[in-house]
Amino acid sequence: MHASHTLFDMLAIQFSWHAFDTMAHLHPIHDEESYTRMTSLMKFLLDAAGDDEEHPLFGLLDLVGDLYI
Numbered sequence: 654m655h656a657s658h659t660l661f662d663m664l665a666i667q668f669s670w671h672a673f674d675t676m677a678h679l680h681p682i683h684d685e686e687s688y689t690r691m692t693s694l695m696k697f698l699l700d701a702a703g704d705d706e707e708h709p710l711f712g713l714l715d716l717v718g719d720l721y722i
Contacts, residue, residue: 691720
């Protein structure tokens with residue numbers, strides 16, 4: 654079986670992640686502070702995207718929701 658490989662621009666990912674992490678601090682919930690931060694982010698995303706699966710932020714909303722599980 655031959656595995657397919659996807660090429661990633663790691664420098665672009667690193668730059669984008671740093672910029673995003675500076676704004677959103679998207680990390681697993683380990684304490685009250687991170688829970689409060691993720692709750693605020695989820696409320697913001699729900700206000701912006703709601704249940705519109707076509708909204709550009711819906712994928713992020715889905716990921717943030719997974720952190721609660």
